[in-house]
Amino acid sequence: MSNDFAGTKKKWKDPETQRKIGVGLILALIVAGVYAGLNNAFPEQNGHYGIWSIMPPLVAIVLAFYTREVVSSLFIGICLGGVISGQINIVQDFLIPSVGTESFALIIIVYLWALGGLIGIWTRTGGAERFAVWASQKMVRGPQTAKFFTWLMGLIFHQGGTISTVLTGATVRPIADKYKVSHEELAYMVDSTASPAATIIPFNVWPFYVGGLVIGTLPLFETTQQSIAFFISALPYNFYAIFAILLTLLFAWDKFPFVPGKKMRAAIKRARSGNGLDREGANPMAADELTQSKVPEIYSPGLIDFFGPIGTLLGVAILPYLVTRFFMGMGENAVLPIAEAFILAVLAGFGIALAKGMKLQEVINGFIDGCKGVTIGAVILALAVTLKEVADAVGTAAYVVELVGDVIPPFLLPGLLMILCMLIAFSTGTSWGTYAVVFPVAIPLAWAIVPDPFFLTLCFSAVIGGAVFGDQCSPISDTTILSSLSTGCDLMDHVQTQFPLAILAGTLAVFTYAAMVLLFV
Numbered sequence: 001m002s003n004d005f006a007g008t009k010k011k012w013k014d015p016e017t018q019r020k021i022g023v024g025l026i027l028a029l030i031v032a033g034v035y036a037g038l039n040n041a042f043p044e045q046n047g048h049y050g051i052w053s054i055m056p057p058l059v060a061i062v063l064a065f066y067t068r069e070v071v072s073s074l075f076i077g078i079c080l081g082g083v084i085s086g087q088i089n090i091v092q093d094f095l096i097p098s099v100g101t102e103s104f105a106l107i108i109i110v111y112l113w114a115l116g117g118l119i120g121i122w123t124r125t126g127g128a129e130r131f132a133v134w135a136s137q138k139m140v141r142g143p144q145t146a147k148f149f150t151w152l153m154g155l156i157f158h159q160g161g162t163i164s165t166v167l168t169g170a171t172v173r174p175i176a177d178k179y180k181v182s183h184e185e186l187a188y189m190v191d192s193t194a195s196p197a198a199t200i201i202p203f204n205v206w207p208f209y210v211g212g213l214v215i216g217t218l219p220l221f222e223t224t225q226q227s228i229a230f231f232i233s234a235l236p237y238n239f240y241a242i243f244a245i246l247l248t249l250l251f252a253w254d255k256f257p258f259v260p261g262k263k264m265r266a267a268i269k270r271a272r273s274g275n276g277l278d279r280e281g282a283n284p285m286a287a288d289e290l291t292q293s294k295v296p297e298i299y300s301p302g303l304i305d306f307f308g309p310i311g312t313l314l315g316v317a318i319l320p321y322l323v324t325r326f327f328m329g330m331g332e333n334a335v336l337p338i339a340e341a342f343i344l345a346v347l348a349g350f351g352i353a354l355a356k357g358m359k360l361q362e363v364i365n366g367f368i369d370g371c372k373g374v375t376i377g378a379v380i381l382a383l384a385v386t387l388k389e390v391a392d393a394v395g396t397a398a399y400v401v402e403l404v405g406d407v408i409p410p411f412l413l414p415g416l417l418m419i420l421c422m423l424i425a426f427s428t429g430t431s432w433g434t435y436a437v438v439f440p441v442a443i444p445l446a447w448a449i450v451p452d453p454f455f456l457t458l459c460f461s462a463v464i465g466g467a468v469f470g471d472q473c474s475p476i477s478d479t480t481i482l483s484s485l486s487t488g489c490d491l492m493d494h495v496q497t498q499f500p501l502a503i504l505a506g507t508l509a510v511f512t513y514a515a516m517v518l519l520f521v
Contacts, residue, residue, distance in 0.1 A: 011293065023290030046402070048395025049084055055388050056081035057437045061424060074383035074436060090386075094393070098386040106208055106224060106339060108378055113371055114342035117206050118309055120370020121349040124362055126295040128157065128303025132171035134303060143272065146172070146179040146254035147189055154193025155201065155245075156310075165194045165479050169486025176487075182271035183278050183489035184264060184497040186249075191498060192248040195242035195431060195468045203317050203338060207231040210464070212385055213435055216392070218442040220453070234334070234457045237516070239509035240418070240465030245507050246395035246474075261500035263493070274456045282490035294366070299358050309349040316341035384436030391440045400441050410450045410521060414458045414513035417442050418466035425470025430477065434467035462513055469506045473499055 060077030067073060089094040120126045132153060140146050157168050169190045176186045198206050201434045204416055211227030221227045236242075250256055259265050273275055278284050295301055319339050324335040346367070353363045392398070408416065418437070425434040446459035471477045475495045484491045 046395075046398070048399040048400065048402070053083050053129055053394045053396045053399035055084065056387065056394060057396055057441060060387060060437050071379060071383060074387050074433070075196060077437075078383065078386050081394050087347060087393065090390075094386050094389050095382070097387045099382045102224065104212060104382070104385060106212075109339065109343070114339075116370040116371065116372070116375075117367040118313075118342070118346050118349055120366040120368065121309070121346070121353060121363060122306070122366075123294045123369065124296070124366035125299065125305040125349070125356075126301030126352050127303075127307075127309070127349075129171050130301040131303060131306035136172070136175045140175055140179065143181050145273055146176045146181050147185065148249075150176060150181075150186060150189040150247055151193055151245075151252045154248075155197050155270045165190050165482040166486050168193070177277060180271045180274065180277070182267040182268035183284065183487050183492050185271070186487040186500060187483045187489040187494040188264070189248060189252065189413065190487055191472055191479060191494070192244050192502070193485065194479050195471055196244040199401065199464050199468055200235050200238050200241045200245070202232050202235065202336075203314060203341070203410065207338065208446035209432065210435060210439070210515050213388060213439045214443055214460075216388070218447055218456075220456075221443075227285040228336070228338075230457075230460070234461045234464070234467070237457055237461040238465050239461065239512045240506055241471050242296045243508045244469075244502065247501060251501065259501075260504055261497055264497040264500070267493075267497060276445060278488075278490060279493060282493055284490055296358060296362055297352075302356075305349075305356075308352045309345040312348040313341045313345035316344050322496060324394050333379050384433070387436060388440040396441055398444075400445055408449060409453065409496050411514050411517040413449060414462040414517060415510040417446075417459055418462040418469075418506075418510055418513065421463050421466030422470040425467040425477075426474045431467035431471035435463065438463055440468070450521060452521060453490070456515065458513055458516055458521075461466075462509075465509055466506075469502060469509075473502050 054152055056077040060073045063073035063076055070494065078094060082088050082090040082094065094110050134148075136149055150168065153168045153172055162376075169186070172190070173186065191365075198204050202292050208229045208241075210231055211224055213222045214227050214230075215224065216222070221230065246314070251259070259268070267279065317336065320335045320337055324330045350363055350367075354360060421434050421438055424438065425431050442459060442463050443456070449455075473477060473495065474480055475491060480495065481491060484487070484494045487494075
């Protein structure tokens with residue numbers, strides 16, 4: 001008998017057996033879900049389905065925590081929402097209406113084709129790398145200026161988190177190594193000026209992405225332009241990003257009275273004394289593939305390859321905004337042609353490369369490679385906006401507001417939202433995925449608790465900053481991994497040395513939000 005029991009126990013532990021059981025359970029759930037959906041098993045009341053209304057985003061969050069994979073988690077949440085609402089044909093009822101919109105098309109054009117393509121063109125022309133080498137020769141004289149140069153490059157290459165880490169890390173590493181800046185310091189500088197900078201410098205795709213998520217959550221956000229304008233108006237209140245960038249600047253100039261983290265202090269002492277850029281026994285991530293140039297042999301990179309596209313981007317975006325806002329007095333209705341600026345920047349990159357003799361096919365290949373590199377962002381967005389539509393269909397926001405709207409003190413809500421986003425983003429490794437599951441609930445909840453635009457701005461900014469914090473510190477985040485990779489740092493050394501500094505910025509942000517609500521709301 002004992003042998004039979006032991007054999008059965010061993011069989012249950014067999015991966016193949018567990019896989020078959022898992023597949024069987026999934027099939028059973030699918031059949032049960034279809035049956036429940038067809039028979040309207042979930043009664044609607046007061047515009048929601050009771051506890052079932054929070055299940056689609058909740059399941060997406062829990063699965064993201066458990067699997068550490070956002071795409072499948074979002075999809076399962078969408079499927080569950082279709083079952084609850086009785087709209088089982090999720091492709092026809094939710095997915096196509098969500099992605100077949102002007103706002104989503106704008107994301108595809110700006111983010112997937114323009115931004116990704118521009119970065120891809122730079123890999124062929126060498127423009128960004130040439131600029132970094134030129135700029136470093138003008139200002140780098142020692143460890144402090146090497147770190148300040150890294151900080152500055154992080155702000156200049158602010159187009160997006162992963163792209164910023166690769167461009168910044170790959171271009172500054174040789175310079176920082178020369179002046180004995182430890183790889184832990186360098187990885188922190190690169191990571192802390194990636195996504196934080198992207199969220200407070202609006203000339204990138206972040207306003208479009210977030211704007212696409214909040215459209216329709218309130219009457220204030222009926223169009224893409226209104227959502228983007230709100231994102232920009234909230235920039236001064238993104239306290240985590242502001243504190244992260246300011247603390248990184250102080251760190252660069254060694255102005256911290258006391259550097260948080262024993263391991264970071266040890267790394268600084270070790271590198272400056274010439275005892276190695278990595279600790280003894282570290283396993284630095286290979287970064288050669290990120291520092292290898294794809295510039296054709298016959299092409300000579302120049303500053304125009306960088307300043308042409310980036311000058312076009314900033315000039316077309318900034319000048320009309322400044323003129324219409326401050327000289328024509330249009331205020332919040334000022335013209336901000338970010339999409340047009342990105343398209344013209346790509347065309348400028350194309351034109352410069354062709355004029356300098358690069359083959360058309362080579363430029364096209366670079367453009368296509370850049371688009372491929374950011375495709376996952378478009379996939380996440382498609383599922384995110386679909387989950388938002390699902391949440392609307394099952395009344396998620398209405399139920400949450402009814403359940404906790406009168407329980408949470410207003411001064412605590414921004415901080416609680418920030419902490420929630422920290423935890424989700426840390427566990428999933430993605431700020432964009434966190435936005436996808438939090439914004440559809442957070443925006444209506446904030447407005448229901450205090451229907452005040454300034455309070456809504458604080459809560460909105462807390463979600464933006466909290467997700468960036470968790471993403472930045474997570475060892476499974478693409479920006480964390482690429483920061484380590486591009487700087488040649490041991491991944492866990494980077495995580496452990498960065499965490500105390502990021503926690504300081506996050507703590508300051510949480511207390512600042514509470515103080516702002518108490519004083520001004």
